[in-house]
Amino acid sequence: LAKLRGRDVAMIFQDPTSALNPTLTIGRQLTEGVMRHENLTRKEADARAIEMLDRVGIANPAARLTQYPHGFSGGQRQRIMIASALMGRPKLLIADEPTTALDVTIQAQILTLLGQLQADLGLSLLLITHDLGVVAAIANDVAVMYAGRIVERAPAADLFATPRHPYTKGLLAAIPVPGVTARGSALPAIPGRVPGLIGTMAGCAFRDRCTIAGPECAVDPVPRVSAGGAQFIECAKASEVAA
Numbered sequence: 001l002a003k004l005r006g007r008d009v010a011m012i013f014q015d016p017t018s019a020l021n022p023t024l025t026i027g028r029q030l031t032e033g034v035m036r037h038e039n040l041t042r043k044e045a046d047a048r049a050i051e052m053l054d055r056v057g058i059a060n061p062a063a064r065l066t067q068y069p070h071g072f073s074g075g076q077r078q079r080i081m082i083a084s085a086l087m088g089r090p091k092l093l094i095a096d097e098p099t100t101a102l103d104v105t106i107q108a109q110i111l112t113l114l115g116q117l118q119a120d121l122g123l124s125l126l127l128i129t130h131d132l133g134v135v136a137a138i139a140n141d142v143a144v145m146y147a148g149r150i151v152e153r154a155p156a157a158d159l160f161a162t163p164r165h166p167y168t169k170g171l172l173a174a175i176p177v178p179g180v181t182a183r184g185s186a187l188p189a190i191p192g193r194v195p196g197l198i199g200t201m202a203g204c205a206f207r208d209r210c211t212i213a214g215p216e217c218a219v220d221p222v223p224r225v226s227a228g229g230a231q232f233i234e235c236a237k238a239s240e241v242a243a
């Protein structure tokens with residue numbers, strides 16, 4: 001796993017403030033992995049770090065290698081985290097809520113940057129997020145997860161045009177639409193709570209919250225059904241849902 005991490009697969013996390021070590025310089029944190037994985041010399045590793053910092057939009061990168069995380073803003077720290085993830089030239093970049101801790105303007109900049117890096121470097125980008133606006137802006141394919149299972153998967157355009165699974169529909173219905181949602185009106189919410197995942201659970205984990213649940217929903221396994229094209233859902237009442 002140690003060989004795989006950083007080289008083939010890299011990850012950026014939600015909160016860049018706590019993901020960087022405050023006691024180490026940016027240069028040390030960026031170069032440690034590649035010096036170990038690729039046996040780069042200090043000079044080679046520094047050159048790679050400068051290249052990656054430049055790529056993610058950190059100005060004057062060579063001078064900043066000797067600085068500590070507190071010298072950078074939240075948005076800059078997330079850029080440094082992305083640079084750090086790119087140091088090993090990974091094929092897959094996993095981004096776990098990468099913009100949650102940032103304000104909206106910086107969020108947009110980071111998402112644009114991730115999109116550019118994906119195109120420029122030929123990366124696969126796996127974005128984990130609760131923000132369907134972010135999904136609509138950046139994703140090609142979407143997997144909607146509930147209680148640890150993929151309950152719907154589809155190309156992004158299909159998912160937003162024709163959501164099928166009751167959970168996906170509930171999520172989308174809860175988003176206010178400018179010009180459509182009446183000011184002051186209550187947004188539809190999915191009733192109930194996500195079930196605890198300790199122990200075993202037969203059938204569909206969403207059934208306590210689903211408005212169309214029936215006895216067939218308590219049976220294992222919940223069927224995985226095509227919803228047309230590359231779209232599928234995991235639902236015991238797929239035909240009713242589609243209708």
Ligand code: SF4
Nearest residue numbers: 204207210217235236
């Ligand atoms: S399997 Fe049943 S409870 Fe689960 S989403 Fe489908 S209809 Fe609702």
